[in-house]
Amino acid sequence: MPLFLPPILVKFKFRMKRFFKYTFILLFIGVAFLAWFILLGNKANFEVSEKKIFLKDVSSKQKILAKLKEEGCFSNSFCFELLADKMNVFAKIKPGKFVVKNGTSPLQLARMLRNNQQASIKFVINKLRTQGDFVKLIAKNFDKDSVEVNQELIAFFSSNNFGINATNFQAFIIPNTYEFYWNTSVAMLMEEIVKERNKFWQSNNREQKLANLGLNKIDAITIASIVEEETNSDGEKGNIASVYLNRIEKKMSLGADPTIKFALNDFSLRRVLKVHLQVQSPYNTYKNKGLPPGPICTPSVKTIEATLNAPKTNYLFFVASDKLNGTHIFTTNYTEHEQYAKLYREAVTKYLASKK
16 A cells, blocks of 8 residues: 655655755855865965065974964965865975965965975175175075074085185185075085086186186186276276286285285275285285285176186286276386376375365
């Protein structure tokens, strides 16, 4: 016999079906919305097109989430946390610099952090004179403590296999634009710089030019560093280099004013006077013959090239022109040199008097 349900049960069954149907629809909508919010909504909201995010402390999930939220990478950290946990982000994330574009979704952000897709730093090296200059440059670019950087640099000097030390480190740095990651250590930075230095010497026949001059790499850079400090005129650098090469050949004192400034650690000196020449230092090239212990700056590539390609001259002296235009007058004997030096001193005295 067919089973007939009472009307009240039929009505109840119908209502339950409708309840489950609507519950399923609402649940589906809720899950879909949550998935959209986690994966596509809750996006980075910046006032700029992109933002550099520095994650220094990744020791805990809370610190990471707080930093990302503070920077505006998302509005709801709970949703991002769920996603990041599933993707194992917090176990794989490393300290570094990340560039997050405006509108980056939580999924994109999580992938970036998990895969350590860091932004590189353009590390621009121009003229560096002292170890302190180098330390400050590294600290500024990599957002590090100067004391810590200096300690790392000293440790590298004492342990490297390249022969680099605090006296000659300038000879291993070719001014250029380098790319590093923000979390690069000082040792790794120096190793990459040395690689670029080796490539530099192996190209454009530079090693053969060194051999022709009878110089090693450090000595050549030391001469170029003095030339660098003597003039800003590229056209005169070759002649100035020839003066120092001729003095070395004749076993004369270099008598280079820039080395006195380096010895005194006073690069603001406009004129080197007799009193300055009394400084007791291996960098005093008036008292000590031959090259100083190492370079006095990191010379530019143009200056290095000018030194390697210095013309053959008989020049032994040069002095700034009395026209005060930044050029120099080159001579082969001291008597003539003194005549031009006197004219220069008179011109400077007259110029200073006009400014009073």
